[in-house]
Every structure is written in C-alpha cells, then in structure tokens.
Amino acid sequence: MEIQYILEIIGTVVFAMSGALAASERDQEQDWFGAAFIGFVTAIGGGSLRDIMLGSYPLVWIQDVTLLYIIIGAVVLSGVFYKWLLKLRRTFLLFDTMGISIFTIVGMEKALSLGASPEIAAIMGMFSAVMGGVIRDILTNEVPVLFRQEVYASACLVGAAFYLGLDYLEVERNTNFISSVLLIACIRLIAVKYNLSLPKFNRQQRQP
Amino acid sequence: MEIQYILEIIGTVVFAMSGALAASERDQEQDWFGAAFIGFVTAIGGGSLRDIMLGSYPLVWIQDVTLLYIIIGAVVLSGVFYKWLLKLRRTFLLFDTMGISIFTIVGMEKALSLGASPEIAAIMGMFSAVMGGVIRDILTNEVPVLFRQEVYASACLVGAAFYLGLDYLEVERNTNFISSVLLIACIRLIAVKYNLSLPKFNRQQRQP
Amino acid sequence: MEIQYILEIIGTVVFAMSGALAASERDQEQDWFGAAFIGFVTAIGGGSLRDIMLGSYPLVWIQDVTLLYIIIGAVVLSGVFYKWLLKLRRTFLLFDTMGISIFTIVGMEKALSLGASPEIAAIMGMFSAVMGGVIRDILTNEVPVLFRQEVYASACLVGAAFYLGLDYLEVERNTNFISSVLLIACIRLIAVKYNLSLPKFNRQQRQP
Numbered sequence: 001m002e003i004q005y006i007l008e009i010i011g012t013v014v015f016a017m018s019g020a021l022a023a024s025e026r027d028q029e030q031d032w033f034g035a036a037f038i039g040f041v042t043a044i045g046g047g048s049l050r051d052i053m054l055g056s057y058p059l060v061w062i063q064d065v066t067l068l069y070i071i072i073g074a075v076v077l078s079g080v081f082y083k084w085l086l087k088l089r090r091t092f093l094l095f096d097t098m099g100i101s102i103f104t105i106v107g108m109e110k111a112l113s114l115g116a117s118p119e120i121a122a123i124m125g126m127f128s129a130v131m132g133g134v135i136r137d138i139l140t141n142e143v144p145v146l147f148r149q150e151v152y153a154s155a156c157l158v159g160a161a162f163y164l165g166l167d168y169l170e171v172e173r174n175t176n177f178i179s180s181v182l183l184i185a186c187i188r189l190i191a192v193k194y195n196l197s198l199p200k201f202n203r204q205q206r207q208p
Numbered sequence: 209m210e211i212q213y214i215l216e217i218i219g220t221v222v223f224a225m226s227g228a229l230a231a232s233e234r235d236q237e238q239d240w241f242g243a244a245f246i247g248f249v250t251a252i253g254g255g256s257l258r259d260i261m262l263g264s265y266p267l268v269w270i271q272d273v274t275l276l277y278i279i280i281g282a283v284v285l286s287g288v289f290y291k292w293l294l295k296l297r298r299t300f301l302l303f304d305t306m307g308i309s310i311f312t313i314v315g316m317e318k319a320l321s322l323g324a325s326p327e328i329a330a331i332m333g334m335f336s337a338v339m340g341g342v343i344r345d346i347l348t349n350e351v352p353v354l355f356r357q358e359v360y361a362s363a364c365l366v367g368a369a370f371y372l373g374l375d376y377l378e379v380e381r382n383t384n385f386i387s388s389v390l391l392i393a394c395i396r397l398i399a400v401k402y403n404l405s406l407p408k409f410n411r412q413q414r415q416p
Numbered sequence: 417m418e419i420q421y422i423l424e425i426i427g428t429v430v431f432a433m434s435g436a437l438a439a440s441e442r443d444q445e446q447d448w449f450g451a452a453f454i455g456f457v458t459a460i461g462g463g464s465l466r467d468i469m470l471g472s473y474p475l476v477w478i479q480d481v482t483l484l485y486i487i488i489g490a491v492v493l494s495g496v497f498y499k500w501l502l503k504l505r506r507t508f509l510l511f512d513t514m515g516i517s518i519f520t521i522v523g524m525e526k527a528l529s530l531g532a533s534p535e536i537a538a539i540m541g542m543f544s545a546v547m548g549g550v551i552r553d554i555l556t557n558e559v560p561v562l563f564r565q566e567v568y569a570s571a572c573l574v575g576a577a578f579y580l581g582l583d584y585l586e587v588e589r590n591t592n593f594i595s596s597v598l599l600i601a602c603i604r605l606i607a608v609k610y611n612l613s614l615p616k617f618n619r620q621q622r623q624p
Contacts, residue, residue: 143348
C-alpha cells in the first residue's frame with residue numbers, strides 16, 4: 001500500500017509537470033498561473049473523469065489536499081528548471097510513460113473495487129491514464145495526444161488486459177501490479193524507439 | 209420495450225460508425241485504436257453526459273457490457289466496409305438522423321422518469337442526441353457539428369416539445385414515441401434536402 | 417439571501433449574454449439556436465462542473481427552471497440589441513467582470529457548505545466562475561479565455577483567498593461577500609486598464 005501511494009504521487013508529479021511544460025514545448029509564452037492551471041488539470045483530469053463516471057465520491061484530490069500541494073510543488077519545479085527539463089525530453093518521456101503505466105493499473109483496480117466488470121475496469125484504467133492529457137490538449141487547443149502518438153492508450157489497454165489475465169490466474173497482487181506497469185512502459189518505450197504503429201483503419205490518398 | 213431496446217442499439221451502432229468514420233470523412237489516416245476510441249466516445253458520450261448531469265448511476269454502458277461489444281462490432285464493420293460506407297454518405301445521413309431522433313426521445317423519457325421538469329427533460333433529450341457528436345468533434349479538433357449544420361439539435365428540441373404535447377394530450381406512449389422520432393427525422397431530412405436554415409442571430413459583413 | 421439570489425441572476429444573465437455574443441465578437445454569422453445553445457452552456461457550465469465534481473445533486477438549473485427562462489430572455493435581448501451591446505464592450509467587460517466576481521464567491525460558499533477544505537473551495541469558486549467561458553471557447557474552437565487574458569482566473573483565486581482570510585477573522589458574512597466580490601472586480605479591471613500581467617513561466621524566443 002505504501003509503495004502504491006508513492007507510485008501514485010510519482011504519477012501525479014509527472015503529469016503535473018507535463019501539463020505545466022505543454023506550452024513551452026510548443027514555443028509559446030505562458031504565465032505562472034496558466035502553467036499551474038494546466039498542470040493541475042492534467043494531473044487530476046483522468047482520475048476525476050473516472051470517478052465521476054463511476055459515481056465514486058468524493059474525488060481523490062478533493063479528499064486528500066496533499067495532492068494539491070504536490071501538484072503546486074511540481075509546477076514550481078517545472079518553472080524553475082524548465083530549460084533543463086525541456087532538454088531532458090527523452091527522460092521526460094520515460095517519466096510520462098511511468099505516469100500512464102501506473103495510473104492505468106491504479107485506475108483499473110479502483111474500478112474493480114467499485115464493482116465494475118473487467119472490460120469496463122480496463123477502459124476506466126485507460127481513461128485514468130490518458131484523459132488528463134486529452135483535457136490538457138483540448139484546453140490548449142491542440143490535437144489530443146491520443147491521435148498523435150499511436151501506441152499510447154492502446155498500450156494501457158494491453159497492460160490492463162494482462163493484469164486481468166494474471167489476476168484470473170491468481171497471481172499475487174503486488175507482483176501483478178508491478179508486472180503490468182512494467183509491461184505498459186515497455187510497450188510504449190519500444191513502440192517509440194522503433195517507431196511502431198498500429199494497423200491503419202483506412203488508407204487515404206493524402207494531398208502532397 | 210423490446211422494440212425500444214432494438215432502437216437504442218440501432219442508435220448506438222450508427223453513432224459508433226459515425227465516430228469511427230469521422231477521420232476518413234476528412235481524408236485523414238487513422239489507426240484502428242483511434243477509430244475505436246472515437247467510435248466508443250461518440251456512441252456513449254451523449255447518454256453519459258445526460259446521466260452524469262442527472263446524477264443517475266450507474267451509467268448505461270457501465271451496467272450493460274453488451275453495448276461495449278456492439279460498439280466494437282460496429283467499429284470493426286466500419287473499418288472493413290469503410291470505402292463502401294463513405295460512398296453511402298447519403299444513406300449514412302439517414303442512419304445518423306435516426307440516431308439523433310431515437311436518442312432524443314429515449315433520453316427525454318429517462319429524464320422524465322427521474323423526475324426532471326418537461327423543459328429540462330427536453331434539453332436532456334437533445335443533449336443525449338447531440339453531445340456524443342460534439343465530444344467527437346472536440347476530440348478531433350473540429351468545429352462541433354452543432355455549428356456547422358444548423359437544423360440539427362434544434363430538430364431534436366422540436367421533436368421533444370412535440371412528444372411533450374402529445375403526452376399532455378394522453379396519446380398512447382408507443383404511438384407518441386414513434387411519431388416524435390419520425391418528426392425529428394423528417395425535419396432534419398427536409399432541412400438538409402432543401403438547405404433550410406434558422407433565422408440569423410446576427411448579420412455580419414464577412415470578408416470575401 | 418434575497419440580495420445573493422439577485423446577484424446570482426445577474427451573473428447568469430451576463431454569462432448567457434457573453435456566450436450568445438461570442439460568435440458576433442469574432443465576426444462570424446450564427447443562427448438563433450446556436451447563440452442560445454452557447455449562451456446556455458456558458459451560463460450553466462461552470463456551476464454544473466463544480467456540482468458534478470462535488471457530487472452535489474440536483475444541479476442548480478435542473479432544480480430551478482426559472483434560470484432556464486432567464487437565460488432564454490438574456491439571449492433574446494442579446495439578439496435584439498447585439499449591435500448596441502457589441503459597441504458597449506467596455507461596459508460588457510464590467511458586466512462579465514461582475515459575473516466572475518459573484519460566481520467565484522457563490523461557488524466557494526457552496527463548496528464550503530458541502531464540507532470542502534478551504535483550498536478546494538477556492539478552486540471550486542474559480543471553476544464556477546471561469547469554466548463556463550472555457551466550455552464556450554472549446555465548443556466554438558477558440559483558445560480558451562484563460563490563456564488569452566492573463567489576470568482572469570487568478571483574480572478569482574485572490575478574491576477567494578481574501579474571503580477565506582476575512583472569514584477566519586470572523587468578519588460578518590454579507591460584508592465579506594461584498595468585499596470579496598468587489599476585490600475580484602477591481603483586480604480584474606485594474607489589470608485590464610493598465611495591461612498588467614503575471615510573471616512569465618517561460619521566456620521563449622517567438623518568431624516575429
């Protein structure tokens with residue numbers, strides 16, 4: 001439990017940083033408030049949407065104010081070190097990948113504990129992981145990350161299915177948690193490194 | 209009841225297809241996962257928003273996992289036959305029109321059964337019908353359909369008012385349901401065929 | 417209580433007008449339905465999001481249908497007098513400023529009464545005030561107002577903190593309410609008049 005809480009906080013921190021740095025990655029100026037607002041929404045958006053869809057109240061960040069201060073701390077760190085962090089994009093990709101990996105399994109376990117069926121729980125895990133980033137992209141008028149990076153949410157779904165499989169085989173829960181998180185991270189990193197993509201749904205002639 | 213469930217499934221199928229084909233209609237390449245994600249969100253978005261606003265839990269698709277498999281099936285069919293379906297846009301307009309017509313009345317009846325006032329129930333019916341498409345357009349960074357096709361959500365509201373009127377006159381419920389669905393569909397199809405539009409709110413000089 | 421209800425209605429009216437006129441301010445044609453839809457969503461969006469996040473049902477406009485008619489009235493007035501209202505942008509800025517000022521404190525008090533911690537209540541107040549406009553901008557595919565006008569949501573947060581401070585000092589509630597509303601309005605108007613902005617989070621070289 002202790003370890004899981006630490007992992008959740010790591011996930012929250014990297015999502016808050018990813019939101020705060022979103023404008024900088026697109027070479028746009030931003031003030032501190034805007035960075036904090038986007039960081040906050042990115043960090044809490046996915047989990048909030050999951051809990052609202054499941055009717056699970058109170059929302060996590062409303063119950064546990066500590067998360068708010070952790071997010072503010074992450075945004076401040078992002079502002080102080082943003083040049084350095086932007087240069088570390090490769091490492092940041094690792095952090096962001098850890099974020100979606102952890103949030104997928106945490107979100108799925110929460111949905112299961114609330115009585116959701118396995119299929120719905122897997123979708124809820126994926127939503128927890130990716131919807132914060134989707135909301136960030138909508139607020140900043142970007143094409144959502146889902147449609148730019150092809151192996152992203154799909155890696156979350158694969159990891160969620162893997163967890164459900166091991167759970168069915170009665171694998172011990174902490175082992176299962178860590179294996180599934182690592183699987184999602186590996187799929188994502190391998191897909192990015194080797195530029196893998198999913199099969200095309202359609203093949204259009206595009207104007208050159 | 210049997211017939212209504214079938215109609216709801218038809219509505220879900222056409223919305224899932226409309227979401228899955230959205231990128232193809234704009235000549236953009238898309239992978240299978242993206243198509244399925246958008247199809248899913250288009251199919252469940254309007255009803256989920258309605259139920260969240262009314263505080264009605266569990267959401268329909270969370271309770272009835274069948275809908276999830278129907279959506280997946282609709283997306284797969286869309287991918288296999290997408291060239292054919294795109295050519296059938298005219299027919300598809302008919303399908304999409306049936307979708308918003310059915311969802312308006314189904315959504316309004318649900319809101320009424322939860323104790324909403326008639327005005328609010330009419331708005332909830334319209335939201336059920338159009339918000340899936342609006343969320344689809346927001347996620348794909350398009351101008352929402354509401355602001356492109358003028359007689360669209362307004363047709364839903366007219367049909368909802370018509371249903372409320374017949375209900376007040378104690379018309380039998382199934383007759384009322386079918387008449388109102390047909391009315392919405394007719395208004396929409398006639399408006400598209402004759403290129404009708406609503407009165408302008410403002411008249412601007414636009415740059416040529 | 418009487419005065420607070422009147423203030424809430426004033427806030428609802430100015431937000432409905434701000435939504436209805438959004439397209440006109442960008443020199444876009446719009447029909448009556450589109451204007452009414454955007455006006456409605458702008459007026460009820462922020463408060464609805466707050467109540468959904470807090471799990472507080474029924475939503476205010478679902479319980480009190482009067483608000484719906486007030487919004488429709490405000491949209492009709494906007495359409496009849498839109499040329500005049502667009503010329504009055506400066507005054508309108510004052511109205512809009514009153515809108516966010518009132519909604520911040522009303523929203524925060526509601527969150528406090530539902531047991532939220534002070535920090536969360538301040539965020540909920542800010543969300544009530546600004547999220548209607550953010551949803552309006554997302555629906556019309558604009559960059560959200562938050563990221564265009566720098567001292568906007570931040571003024572709401574400062575006013576919310578001020579209210580909490582006076583409340584801690586046991587200042588009488590009506591005095592506190594009015595002082596905090598006026599503080600938010602003053603900060604906003606001074607910031608606009610003197611073109612003040614918050615410190616930059618990042619300093620990019622922008623292409624000229």
